[in-house]
Amino acid sequence: MDFSLMQRVFPFFVEAALVTIEITVLALILGLAAASLAAAAKMSKSAILRTIGTVYVSLFRGTPCLIQLFVLYFGGPQIGINLEPFAAGVIGLGLNIGAYMAESIRGALVAVDRGQTEAARTIGFSRFQTLRKVVLPQAARLMIRPLGVNTVALLKGSALVSTISVVELTYTAQRFIGSTYKPFEIFGVAALLYMIMVYAVARVVDLLDKRFAIV
Amino acid sequence: MQGLDFTVVAPYWDLLLIGAWWTAVLTVSAGALSFVGGILFAVIVLYAPKIVAYPVRALMWVFMGTPLLLQLFLIYFGLVQIGIDIPALAAGIVGLGLHFAVYNADIIRAGIVAVDVGQTEGARSIGFGKWQTLRHVVIPQAIRNTAPPIGGNLIALLKESSIVSVIGIAELVHSAQLAISETFRPFEFYITAAALYYILNLVLEAALRRFERHVEVSR
Numbered sequence: 001m002d003f004s005l006m007q008r009v010f011p012f013f014v015e016a017a018l019v020t021i022e023i024t025v026l027a028l029i030l031g032l033a034a035a036s037l038a039a040a041a042k043m044s045k046s047a048i049l050r051t052i053g054t055v056y057v058s059l060f061r062g063t064p065c066l067i068q069l070f071v072l073y074f075g076g077p078q079i080g081i082n083l084e085p086f087a088a089g090v091i092g093l094g095l096n097i098g099a100y101m102a103e104s105i106r107g108a109l110v111a112v113d114r115g116q117t118e119a120a121r122t123i124g125f126s127r128f129q130t131l132r133k134v135v136l137p138q139a140a141r142l143m144i145r146p147l148g149v150n151t152v153a154l155l156k157g158s159a160l161v162s163t164i165s166v167v168e169l170t171y172t173a174q175r176f177i178g179s180t181y182k183p184f185e186i187f188g189v190a191a192l193l194y195m196i197m198v199y200a201v202a203r204v205v206d207l208l209d210k211r212f213a214i215v
Numbered sequence: 216m217q218g219l220d221f222t223v224v225a226p227y228w229d230l231l232l233i234g235a236w237w238t239a240v241l242t243v244s245a246g247a248l249s250f251v252g253g254i255l256f257a258v259i260v261l262y263a264p265k266i267v268a269y270p271v272r273a274l275m276w277v278f279m280g281t282p283l284l285l286q287l288f289l290i291y292f293g294l295v296q297i298g299i300d301i302p303a304l305a306a307g308i309v310g311l312g313l314h315f316a317v318y319n320a321d322i323i324r325a326g327i328v329a330v331d332v333g334q335t336e337g338a339r340s341i342g343f344g345k346w347q348t349l350r351h352v353v354i355p356q357a358i359r360n361t362a363p364p365i366g367g368n369l370i371a372l373l374k375e376s377s378i379v380s381v382i383g384i385a386e387l388v389h390s391a392q393l394a395i396s397e398t399f400r401p402f403e404f405y406i407t408a409a410a411l412y413y414i415l416n417l418v419l420e421a422a423l424r425r426f427e428r429h430v431e432v433s434r
Binding site: 059062063064065066067068070071074075076078079156157158159160162163170173174177181182183184187190191194195198199 | 218219276277279280281282283284285288289292293295296297374375376377378380381388395400401402403405406408409412413416417
């Protein structure tokens with residue numbers, strides 16, 4: 001092990017890890033938005049909206065994220081979509097994780113006891129009021145863990161954007177291997193930074209889950 | 216804008232099907248490894264002496280905290296650094312298999328803990344040894360109860376297997392890339408590859424449903 005090499009490259013890796021965080025946060029925001037829309041569409045009364053929601057979730061969950069990124073970044077220009085690697089990475093990751101998060105959100109909404117809705121409607125709450133004041137507050141707690149699992153998957157999955165030349169943590173590691181031929185040291189540093197980020201997110205999810213637990 | 220023309224796919228159809236075949240081979244072999252490895256890791260973490268259990272737990276911790284892509288690079292390029300030159304296909308199967316073995320181990324461990332203690336007591340009192348109890352009574356029940364999430368991991372494995380194209384394994388993505396390098400038609404070929412993944416996914420899901428029903432009935 002060449003520790004001085006690890007020390008020398010460390011600052012570059014921290015900078016690259018910040019890009020990984022940036023991509024993850026942006027894709028998370030996009031993913032949550034897409035997921036909320038998709039979950040609402042899947043549970044709506046309109047058959048067209050239900051179909052759109054179902055098709056989106058099924059297509060994005062049924063194919064590899066890597067292929068989705070490739071279609072968007074390499075195939076996009078053929079249909080008039082020209083994106084920078086960073087933008088393509090954020091959009092691709094966001095739409096992919098959105099499909100998984102849609103199921104997490106829907107699962108939590110469905111898990112709230114039906115009696116809650118019935119009772120709220122009986123005492124005169126409108127459909128929207130029931131959702132807003134009764135179902136969502138209860139479902140939100142149930143969503144924390146599954147959405148947290150999705151977020152951790154997103155963080156690790158963000159390594160995929162290195163294949164469309166976004167200069168983040170994995171891409172930086174590959175570049176340094178090209179110049180140093182020291183895979184253990186280089187990947188060791190990258191792995192360490194990923195683990196810090198992953199277990200930090202997992203810890204936050206744990207804390208949130210405990211903080212908002214019903215019992 | 217180039218416009219789309221899916222007829223360019225036709226001459227490369229065989230190449231894509233061969234790629235899909237190798238994706239299936241990768242999924243089955245890495246899936247088998249991840250299943251056996253998952254049981255092994257779970258048993259080690261629960262029952263082995265600390266000197267064995269701790270390194271395995273550390274390995275699981277590292278594998279769960281880092282991206283699969285990085286693990287594949289490390290296995291493929293790292294082994295070369297220490298003088299072990301394994302073929303890309305083997306590195307891909309081992310990488311995918313280990314990655315998902317760790318996730319399966321976590322599930323199976325919980326499954327083993329959840330098996331009623333009366334089962335163990337019953338087996339022991341009719342004369343089963345510790346190992347026999349585990350092998351014939353506890354683990355079969357744990358596997359049966361955790362079949363759905365383990366199946367979910369296999370489906371994830373199918374999709375994640377696309378990543379091994381980066382170390383040059385000739386699977387579906389790699390086939391598409393080959394065709395694109397000759398035709399410069401990324402959209403058509405990646406969409407076709409996506410469709411093939413979707414079909415493989417449907418087939419696997421149907422097979423898992425059948426298997427789960429079978430397990431359910433024999434309960």
